Amino acid sequence: MMPTILRTERFSYFGAGERCGELVVAHRHDDSLVTDFTVSNNGRGAKLHEELAMDEEQLPWRWLVEGKSLMGGPVLDRFTGDDVSRQWTSQAETGQDAGPAKLYLPADTSPYCAWIAARAALANGGCVDALPHGRIHTELVHHTELHTGGAAVPVEVYLVRGRGLTPEYVIADATGAMIAWLGMGADMLVRDDFADQLPALTELESVLTHSHLERVQARIRHRFDGPVRIRGVRIFDPDTLKLTDPMSVTMFRDGITGVELDEKAVSVAGETVIDGDGGTLIAGLHDMHAHVKPIDGLFYLAAGVTTVRDMGNANDALLALTTNWDTGLAPGPRVVRSGFIEGRSPHSALFGFIPDTLEEALDAVRWYAARGYHQIKIYNSMNPHWVPALTAEAHRLGLRAVGHIPAFTTPDRMIEAGYDEVTHVNQLMLGWLLEEGADTRTPLRLTAMARAKDLDLDSEPVRHTLELMRERGIGLDPTAVIVERLMLSRARTVLPADAPFLSHMPIGYQRQRKRTYVPFDSEDDLRAYDESFPMVLKVLKLLHDQGIPLWPGTDDSTGFTVHRELELYAEAGIPTADVLRIATRDCAAHLGLGHSHGSIDTGKNASFVLLDGDPLQDISVVRNIRMVVKDGDIYYPHDIYTELGIVPFSSPPATTSQERTA
Structure with missing residues (x-):
């Protein structure tokens, strides 16, 4: 008989201020939880179902995660344990542990895990040992109020460190229920009864993060x-x-x-x-x-x-960030800004401007030019028929025009339409691998790279594209490293790309790096990726030999x-x-x-x-x-x-x- 559900919490997931996912948390009468987390942003997103139960120390003794990861790779993570021993198996590894209880951290999970980790750490004096290894630290950093239903609700903000690559914030009310999770960036998870507090939460995250980084800057900067x-x-x-x-x-x-x-x-x-x-x-x-x-x-x-070179961002956030970095108030490099312009579709990336008309798109170009941006960047869902007008306006205003190859067109046509640079080596190669009309707003823009093993670099389509690039001085921003990571990452292995540093990193990040990202039905699918990636390197060498610039x-x-x-x-x-x-x-x-x-x-x-x-x-x-x-x-x-x-x-x-x- 299934345990009775006592209450259900519903959260909305936001990327760059737009709702793009949801989390449902069902609390059962036996103190177990069931969560369902779904995100769709930029044609990709995780879909995870979790079941877990915790002991009196707020440590999970049972945890199941199954579903699909960000890029569609399979997820199956099982953990069980008691006061004596613990066992787990996941994409990252199989392991066991004995001795005092510890906090297990799944390789793939929803942001709700941050609150689970925070509670476990707080129940153990502020820090708790983690599995497979590492420690989670949680500290109360801020008191404030949020509003719901016309009433002010006192809340506490906790900083959680050690779960992933960067710190994160969780916000809880006086009853110990989570209200929100705030990443140190553009993403956040907000309980639905506080969804109208998104602007206040966005401002709160910005203030807390900048305050934290100012303190760090005072410790690490030597002048x-x-x-x-x-x-x-x-x-x-x-x-x-x-x-x-x-x-x-x-x-x-x-x-x-x-x-x-x-x-x-x-x-x-x-x-x-x-x-x-x-x-x-x-x-x-x-x-x-x-x-x-x-x-x-x-x-x-x-x-x-x-x-x-920033290639697309939340505009107001980027302008504020560059001011802090340029003045040395916070630590960071010099930033050259690109103005992101995307088309409206169910697969839109939630950055910059998403115009509904060509005139709105042209206004976006002018907005970026007036603020000293270096170039515009065009993205997957853009109407390719608008591109000649956008690049012409960018050039008139002294901006360059770069980007992805929008869906349903080709690199050759975008170069002829005024591109000064192509973004991503896979975006370039898809013009030689796909039939015209393919929808590259979806993960197809990655999965189709498995066909590259059979590419003839001396074929007429390849030669024609390279000739266009040479004649017009068009370069490529390859991002070969991310293509390698997506194509060649495999469960329970460490890529040569990650081997020099991975063991130094927080355990959550280590586990994420040891999984298969791409969806596959058989080992033959994975072999196709293995055999295709060397073609990416051959393309890089060919471009360099042809005098076509590469921008790392x-x-x-x-x-x-x-x-x-x-x-x-x-x-x-x-x-x-x-x-x-x-x-x-x-x-x-x-x-x-x-x-x-x-x-x-x-x-x-x-x-x-x-x-x-x-x-x-x-x-x-x-x-x-x-x-x-x-x-x-x-x-x-x-x-x-x-x-x-x-x-x-x-x-x-x-x-x-x-x-x-x-």
């Missing part, structure tokens, strides 16, 4: 009143594609004031000296495909990324994927020195920053990275970061990763003050 000298470093020269002899680089505030041979350098009064210890200094790296959130600034700086981006926010993007270019056969030049000088020039960024020269902006090793011998050395400088502010990845709950990868260089007087 000196006098000159700073970095000694004993070899500098990557993007013109000669070589490393220099040992050099000394001096900076003052946000500018490079001197670059000279180390053996001839003379100390000056009041300077701070940093020992480069024979490492390599390179200009700051770029992520040419980002969708930034406030918390992302920490990850980018720790990874040596000092400039990102990730569609991710961890920073680590920037490193992997560069590794993939090298694996494709592009010379390592060329890869490093592209990632530094060429990207800066492409973004209109070449006069001030992209190389380490006197008079240029002080934004560079200290590496331990020689990246020309092995591009993976870009992972070995000891220090990052952005606009003269010095950051040590060791400190940033400690703040994020990630085990650091390096130690800061030795720093001394020069007391000699002039």
Whole structure:
């Protein structure tokens, strides 16, 4: 006999302020829960059914999760346990544990899990050991009031750390019931009786996150009143594609004031000296495909990324974020903005503007131009017949035009319609893999990549597209790393892309990385992805050899994927020195920053990275970061990763003050 349902809670899931999913939580009389979570955003979304029961310590002793993950991959996660032992099996692994009870964290779950984790931690004094490993920390950070039915309801806001890659907030009322979950970004889950409080919750999340990041910035940012000298470093020269002899680089505030041979350098009064210890200094790296959130600034700086190109965002949030990063109020890279314009359909991505008419779309272009955006980005559901008018208006106003290939058209037609750049290597390749009229607003834009193994790169369609790109100077933002992750991630395995850093990460993130993302019916389907991904690398090499620019981006926010993007270019056969030049000088020039960024020269902006090793011998050395400088502010990845709950990868260089007087 099924347990009686005592009460049901209904929540709405919001992405960028628009409702795109729901969660139903049924509380049974035997203290068990049943949840059903569904999201649909940008043609994809999770669909999860969960059943769980908890003990007196608020620790689940039974937990079942089944359904589909974000990209449609299968989910089946089972956990059972008691006071003596626990067992589980999931896509990520099979395991068991004995001894004191711990909090199990499913690899795929709804945001309600954050409240389950918070309650377990609070019942154990604020922190609780997790399974398969790690710890969850929860602290009360804010008291406030929300309103429902005309009444003010006192609520408490808790910060939860350790479940995933970034902290998260949960809001509860005096009875201990969850009202909302707020990610440090654009997504949130709100109980339906508080849905009209969405603007207040959005503002609350923004205030709490910015306050948190301001405090972190005060701890990790190092800025000196006098000159700073970095000694004993070899500098990557993007013109000669070589490393220099040992050099000394001096900076003052946000500018490079001197670059000279180390053996001839003379100390000056009041300077701070940093020992480069024979490492390599390179200009700051770029992520040419980002969708930034406030918390992302920490990850980018720790990874040596000092400039990102945002490829679509909630407009007001992005403008506020860039102000905080540019002024140094919060930690983050320089941002070059792209204005997102999407078409209206059931598959629309919830960013930027979604116009209903061509005139509204043209107004969106003008809105972005008036606010100094670098370019517009066109997305999947856009009416392809509007594109010539949109690109013409963008060009008239001095903006570039880039984007996905809208559904029901081809890369060739969009290039002819005025595109200056194509976004994603799969978007380019789909023009050679799909019949005209295919609906790429759906996950087909990924799953069709399984056909790439049979692609003939010498075929007429391929040659025609490349000829168009060469003639018109069209580049590609490949995001090969995210294509690799989606095509090749497999249950219970660690991708080579993730192996260098994954064991340092919070357990929830580790488990997410060890699963199969793509939907499949048989092992033959998976083999097709395995056999097709090498064709992606061949396309990258072909484009490079044809003189078609590649702009390394990730569609991710961890920073680590920037490193992997560069590794993939090298694996494709592009010379390592060329890869490093592209990632530094060429990207800066492409973004209109070449006069001030992209190389380490006197008079240029002080934004560079200290590496331990020689990246020309092995591009993976870009992972070995000891220090990052952005606009003269010095950051040590060791400190940033400690703040994020990630085990650091390096130690800061030795720093001394020069007391000699002039």
